[in-house]
Amino acid sequence: MYDIKALYEAKSTANAVELLLQHPEAVIIAGGSDVLIKIRDGKLAGKELVSIYGLDELRGVELDGEENIRIGSLTSFSHIHKDPLIKKHIAVLGEAVNMVGGPQIRAIGTIGGNTCNGVTSADSASTLFAWDAIIEITGPDGIRCVPIEEFYLGPGKVDLRPGEIQTHIIIPKASWSGYKGSYIKYGMRNAMEIATTGCSVNVKLTRDKQTLKDVRIAYGVAGPIPLRAKSTEEKVRGRAVNRETADLIGELVLGDVNPRDSWRAAKDFRLHLCQTMAVRAFEEAVARAGGEISG
Amino acid sequence: MADEIRQFKQVTCTINGVRRTTMVDVRASLTDMLRNDYRLTSVKKGCEVGECGACTVLIDGEAFDSCIYLAVWADGKDIITLEGLEGPNGELSDIQQAFIDETAIQCGFCSPGFILTAKEILDSGKLYTDDELRKLLSGHLCRCTGYDNIFRAVKKTMLRRLNKPVPEEFFKAE
Numbered sequence: 001m002y003d004i005k006a007l008y009e010a011k012s013t014a015n016a017v018e019l020l021l022q023h024p025e026a027v028i029i030a031g032g033s034d035v036l037i038k039i040r041d042g043k044l045a046g047k048e049l050v051s052i053y054g055l056d057e058l059r060g061v062e063l064d065g066e067e068n069i070r071i072g073s074l075t076s077f078s079h080i081h082k083d084p085l086i087k088k089h090i091a092v093l094g095e096a097v098n099m100v101g102g103p104q105i106r107a108i109g110t111i112g113g114n115t116c117n118g119v120t121s122a123d124s125a126s127t128l129f130a131w132d133a134i135i136e137i138t139g140p141d142g143i144r145c146v147p148i149e150e151f152y153l154g155p156g157k158v159d160l161r162p163g164e165i166q167t168h169i170i171i172p173k174a175s176w177s178g179y180k181g182s183y184i185k186y187g188m189r190n191a192m193e194i195a196t197t198g199c200s201v202n203v204k205l206t207r208d209k210q211t212l213k214d215v216r217i218a219y220g221v222a223g224p225i226p227l228r229a230k231s232t233e234e235k236v237r238g239r240a241v242n243r244e245t246a247d248l249i250g251e252l253v254l255g256d257v258n259p260r261d262s263w264r265a266a267k268d269f270r271l272h273l274c275q276t277m278a279v280r281a282f283e284e285a286v287a288r289a290g291g292e293i294s295g
Numbered sequence: 296m297a298d299e300i301r302q303f304k305q306v307t308c309t310i311n312g313v314r315r316t317t318m319v320d321v322r323a324s325l326t327d328m329l330r331n332d333y334r335l336t337s338v339k340k341g342c343e344v345g346e347c348g349a350c351t352v353l354i355d356g357e358a359f360d361s362c363i364y365l366a367v368w369a370d371g372k373d374i375i376t377l378e379g380l381e382g383p384n385g386e387l388s389d390i391q392q393a394f395i396d397e398t399a400i401q402c403g404f405c406s407p408g409f410i411l412t413a414k415e416i417l418d419s420g421k422l423y424t425d426d427e428l429r430k431l432l433s434g435h436l437c438r439c440t441g442y443d444n445i446f447r448a449v450k451k452t453m454l455r456r457l458n459k460p461v462p463e464e465f466f467k468a469e
Contacts (some may be wrong), residue, residue: 001320001322001323001324001327002322002323002324002365003322004321004322005304006302006321007321007322007365007367009304009367029365031362032363032365033345033363036324036345036363036365037344037345037363040343040344051365051367051368053365053368054368078357101345101434102348102435103358103412103430103431103433103434103435104345104348104351104358104359104360104412105345105360105434107357107358107359108345108359108360108363108364109356173406188379190430191430191433191434192346192432192433192434239312
């Protein structure tokens, strides 16, 4: 038995909004792999819950008319990993979510829950940052969309107002078309692990594969919330695809990240990880995009 | 809290091939419902926070930790527990027999969960590499066997089901 004050099961997205307005103190439960653990822990004990787990309308991955990739917020990690559209267009996201917890956690954990928790270590978050994902939120005033970077307000805090739930995560076509990505998770063991640091890089190369048309570098656990290495991206955009550029990325990212000491790892170690992972993820992304870095 | 009103919900689901209905307390986990309402005690209470895998059951063919799955969510679902693997005359399934043959069991607490995850792996009909199999089995803790025998039991059954040659060292234990 869980210490739950009351459970309200939403029958539809609109009903979820109504329930949240009726019960302003209620906590939203999607897959529950964080919420139920926090109830056991005592942190969320005795709360009212609004369950959205039954909303199948928020499951699945599809391309809309403009070829934007729309991921229902309740899609489980294992379903994202197996999804043919994800594999075809943004394979790195499927790979990243396949590193969450263990198989059973990936069966219950949802990508919406992973982002709504607002934690920096979420395996999906850095990759969604790298893809410039848009968060679709449904609330009493209808639907609004915010870039994922603005969705994260602080540790454990996201831009969800009273009565709102996250309904989709959208990767616009302009963000994925022509890009290839790579995600590296550093942890102390291979399964059931929270990232010490995670780094997701995607690149777009010119037709001759010699020049870096665009690059996006994102981190988890390199700051209080997931972040992008924006100044590094600006400085290396347009540079030649070679060893020098790869090493330059490794140096520059240190100016963009802000990791801290925690019981999982020391700040110095995380800085080393940020540098090394950026270089390696960049090299892999370039290779996947058909480019070559010698040396 | 005696003055609180307890909240119940009727849950109908298929358990091991039989349609069942019961009233559950909304605070119950699926582990609670399967053990207390249906006496399916192969579903073990281990960590109760989704770490150890001892409570694993199949829901619509996928392995889930039933301890972190609300019982009310099971409404309309198809659930398999270890009891569902038993043949009509009490026979063991191939994967259970392989666990015995490979000494993949000692205290037995993790076995039901491991075997259900193995069932999902085997029912996929895919041939997995050793690394893939290890990753697929990584959501379970076993404190007795050191995992190697469990891995061998699953691999051997996978190879047999796919009519692939089983390496000779797999037969030493039989």
